[in-house]
Amino acid sequence: MDARVRTIAFVYAFAVYSYIQPAGFRSTYPTLADRIAFAHSFAGNAAIRLFYGFPYDPVTIGGYSAWRVGGTLAIAAAVFGVLAAVRALRADEDSGRMELVLANPIARRTAFSSSLVAIALGIALLWAAMTVGYVAGGLPVGGSAYLALATALVAAVFVGIGAITSQLAPTRRIALELGSAFVAASLLLRVIADTAGGAGWLRWATPLGWAEEMRPFTGAHPVVLLLPLALSTALLFTAARIARGRDLGTGILQARDTTSPRTRLLSSPTAQALRSERSSLIAWGGCFAVFGVILGTVATSVSSAGITPQVRRQLAKLGSGSIVSPRGYIALIFIFFVLAVCLFVCAQIAAARQEESEERLETLLALPVGRLRWLGGRILLGAEAALILSLIAGLFTWAGTSSQNVHIPLWQMLEAGSNCLPAALLFLGLSSLSYALVPRVSTGISYGLVMVAFLWYLVGAIAGVPKWLVEATPFAHIGLVPTHAFQTGAALVMVAIGAVAIAAALAVFKHRDLTGA
Amino acid sequence: MAPAVEFEGLTVDRGARRVLQGISGSFAAGRVTGLFGPSGSGKSTLIRAIAGVQMRVQGRLEVLGSQAGSAGVRRQLGYMTQAPALYEDLTVTENVDYFATVRGGQRGEVLERLQLTEQASQLVRDLSGGQRARVSLAAALVATPRLLLLDEPTVGLDPLLRRELWQLFRQLAAEGCTLLVSSHVLDEARHCDEVILLREGRILAQLTPAALAARTGTEDLDDAFVRLVEGE
Numbered sequence: 001m002d003a004r005v006r007t008i009a010f011v012y013a014f015a016v017y018s019y020i021q022p023a024g025f026r027s028t029y030p031t032l033a034d035r036i037a038f039a040h041s042f043a044g045n046a047a048i049r050l051f052y053g054f055p056y057d058p059v060t061i062g063g064y065s066a067w068r069v070g071g072t073l074a075i076a077a078a079v080f081g082v083l084a085a086v087r088a089l090r091a092d093e094d095s096g097r098m099e100l101v102l103a104n105p106i107a108r109r110t111a112f113s114s115s116l117v118a119i120a121l122g123i124a125l126l127w128a129a130m131t132v133g134y135v136a137g138g139l140p141v142g143g144s145a146y147l148a149l150a151t152a153l154v155a156a157v158f159v160g161i162g163a164i165t166s167q168l169a170p171t172r173r174i175a176l177e178l179g180s181a182f183v184a185a186s187l188l189l190r191v192i193a194d195t196a197g198g199a200g201w202l203r204w205a206t207p208l209g210w211a212e213e214m215r216p217f218t219g220a221h222p223v224v225l226l227l228p229l230a231l232s233t234a235l236l237f238t239a240a241r242i243a244r245g246r247d248l249g250t251g252i253l254q255a256r257d258t259t260s261p262r263t264r265l266l267s268s269p270t271a272q273a274l275r276s277e278r279s280s281l282i283a284w285g286g287c288f289a290v291f292g293v294i295l296g297t298v299a300t301s302v303s304s305a306g307i308t309p310q311v312r313r314q315l316a317k318l319g320s321g322s323i324v325s326p327r328g329y330i331a332l333i334f335i336f337f338v339l340a341v342c343l344f345v346c347a348q349i350a351a352a353r354q355e356e357s358e359e360r361l362e363t364l365l366a367l368p369v370g371r372l373r374w375l376g377g378r379i380l381l382g383a384e385a386a387l388i389l390s391l392i393a394g395l396f397t398w399a400g401t402s403s404q405n406v407h408i409p410l411w412q413m414l415e416a417g418s419n420c421l422p423a424a425l426l427f428l429g430l431s432s433l434s435y436a437l438v439p440r441v442s443t444g445i446s447y448g449l450v451m452v453a454f455l456w457y458l459v460g461a462i463a464g465v466p467k468w469l470v471e472a473t474p475f476a477h478i479g480l481v482p483t484h485a486f487q488t489g490a491a492l493v494m495v496a497i498g499a500v501a502i503a504a505a506l507a508v509f510k511h512r513d514l515t516g517a
Numbered sequence: 518m519a520p521a522v523e524f525e526g527l528t529v530d531r532g533a534r535r536v537l538q539g540i541s542g543s544f545a546a547g548r549v550t551g552l553f554g555p556s557g558s559g560k561s562t563l564i565r566a567i568a569g570v571q572m573r574v575q576g577r578l579e580v581l582g583s584q585a586g587s588a589g590v591r592r593q594l595g596y597m598t599q600a601p602a603l604y605e606d607l608t609v610t611e612n613v614d615y616f617a618t619v620r621g622g623q624r625g626e627v628l629e630r631l632q633l634t635e636q637a638s639q640l641v642r643d644l645s646g647g648q649r650a651r652v653s654l655a656a657a658l659v660a661t662p663r664l665l666l667l668d669e670p671t672v673g674l675d676p677l678l679r680r681e682l683w684q685l686f687r688q689l690a691a692e693g694c695t696l697l698v699s700s701h702v703l704d705e706a707r708h709c710d711e712v713i714l715l716r717e718g719r720i721l722a723q724l725t726p727a728a729l730a731a732r733t734g735t736e737d738l739d740d741a742f743v744r745l746v747e748g749e
Contacts, residue, residue, distance in 0.1 A: 266614060362565070367619050
């Protein structure tokens with residue numbers, strides 16, 4: 001993504017989030033008694049601390065914001081830092097543009113420092129966005145600026161980490177993966193520090209913990225500011241030194257560029273497709289499992305508090321029923337699993353298109369590989385992967401709920417997961433058809449269809465658009481298990497449309513010319 | 518000797534454009550036939566049609582005695598596209614093995630033949646342009662095809678490697694393989710048994726390099742081509 005677009009998106013999200021939370025807290029819990037009750041019911045819950053960190057003073061608006069907003073945005077700021085650093089310091093290099101830049105009379109040091117100035121500007125914007133958001137949400141200016149600074153400095157530290165991984169890693173992808181691993185490790189340390197008894201000292205071992213230890217609005221410790229400042233400076237200084245002596249396109253850690261041949265999963269084009277999509281499928285499956293467990297675990301605490309009656313009414317329009325019960329909450333959130341599986345099948349067809357645009361398909365089709373077998377294999381692979389993902393969603397959410405003694409039977413959670421399948425088959429068919437008809441633009445079309453259909457449902461349902469209009473989107477026809485029954489009729493219609501689209505896609509693809517990029 | 522490829526009234530449309538304009542011709546088995554012509558003259562399209570991956574082909578097109586694209590033909594075909602069609606995340610050996618499996622054969626000695634033994638376990642994404650071209654050729658050569666279709670196999674390669682490849686093509690022909698090699702560098706025509714000159718979707722001439730020189734009165738093949746065009 002373009003660096004400017006990403007910065008603008010982050011700035012916008014940061015400003016909105018830091019305004020909504022204090023404003024919402026003030027109106028939801030107007031009296032001190034309300035807030036104390038909230039602190040007892042909600043802030044003491046260990047599952048909640050997973051996301052938001054340790055609440056030092058959830059009774060005041062400032063303390064609440066420092067906890068809810070500061071804790072969450074610190075993670076987002078860390079991600080921003082790594083993305084920005086790797087994008088600025090590595091992406092141009094991998095695409096070969098850096099070679100052009102350095103061929104001009106621009107010193108390497110200048111290129112490095114001007115990238116950092118641009119990132120610093122981005123962080124300053126984030127800081128300003130948060131400060132404005134808090135002040136608009138009714139917090140005092142000084143405290144707002146300090147809280148925003150605590151979060152912004154997390155971004156600064158992770159820019160340093162991203163700068164180092166950009167120098168260490170041989171490719172951009174590995175630099176991003178290493179940087180993300182640091183974000184994950186920092187978060188893990190904070191989670192342990194905030195949830196396990198007696199592990200509070202671990203907060204000092206993670207930049208995310210430092211942001212908490214600055215104690216905005218709860219007895220500020222400004223001296224802690226020195227920690228992220230010092231670490232960020234040291235990391236950037238080291239990265240600059242490595243950058244000066246490093247050849248373009250290389251890293252301190254060398255890529256594993258040789259390996260003994262493994263011929264497993266190379267027996268046919270479909271097997272090869274599975275092999276190349278394997279890591280992506282494992283990553284999606286892993287995310288589904290983790291998200292499912294977390295969803296199941298927090299369903300009890302999230303649903304019982306913190307949601308105003310007005311918001312409840314709005315969400316109920318989405319068709320999940322009351323979200324005050326764990327079942328209703330799970331039913332509501334499961335629609336996002338459906339969305340994710342639909343996007344996943346689009347990615348599978350996009351991978352097939354890439355095989356064509358990079359001319360490998362042309363070679364394969366000249367060999368004894370049939371067109372129908374090739375595309376059919378890829379579609380089948382997408383359908384099988386969707387099945388696996390939907391099983392994972394159901395199974396792991398069930399595991400999460402079981403750990404909290406919420407009794408939802410396994411078969412019912414698997415049924416909730418199986419809601420992903422008809423929609424996924426529908427979009428698999430539509431993606432395949434657009435791939436067969438207009439290969440060059442098919443990837444954009446298929447993702448676009450899913451997103452438009454989903455937003456149609458989300459916005460249409462909440463905004464009170466006439467029912468028949470909302471029902472134009474397939475997402476409106478999903479019976480949100482476990483609060484509602486699985487809608488067999490609608491599911492069959494979706495599967496039927498998907499199957500017809502797949503058949504049409506195969507028929508068109510059989511006779512169409514291959515097209516390059 | 519019976520022709521390996523024979524076509525008559527061959528017309529191909531790509532989009533709204535007629536790329537091949539009803540051409541007829543044939544080329545012999547066990548020889549190296551060069552396909553020459555400027556960019557956009559229809560070289561790749563003719564190769565694609567012979568490989569059986571081109572749609573909207575009209576006219577008669579017989580390859581190894583059967584219709585182009587039929588299952589029997591495809592088992593005996595080696596095809597190398599202009600851009601190396603390789604899997605970057607696989608090693609050299611894995612790439613070659615994959616294409617061998619798809620064709621239902623064995624890797625054999627192709628890596629030795631193309632001097633890729635040292636790179637055998639390297640990932641393709643770490644290879645240089647010349648090495649990729651050789652891997653791509655190795656992938657086309659596995660399981661000893663009877664007909665090799667090579668679309669600009671020498672483009673962008675250094676002179677030394679180009680010469681080695683042409684030697685290999687000659688050797689393959691001597692072993693009984695039929696080769697159709699396209700190029701836009703007319704100088705390479707000297708390595709061929711016969712050349713087909715294409716221009717704007719029509720066959721300008723089909724003759725031996727010596728006959729081309731005799732007919733145009735010049736040893737310089739670029740000049741020869743220009744004279745042929747002007748004399749049209």
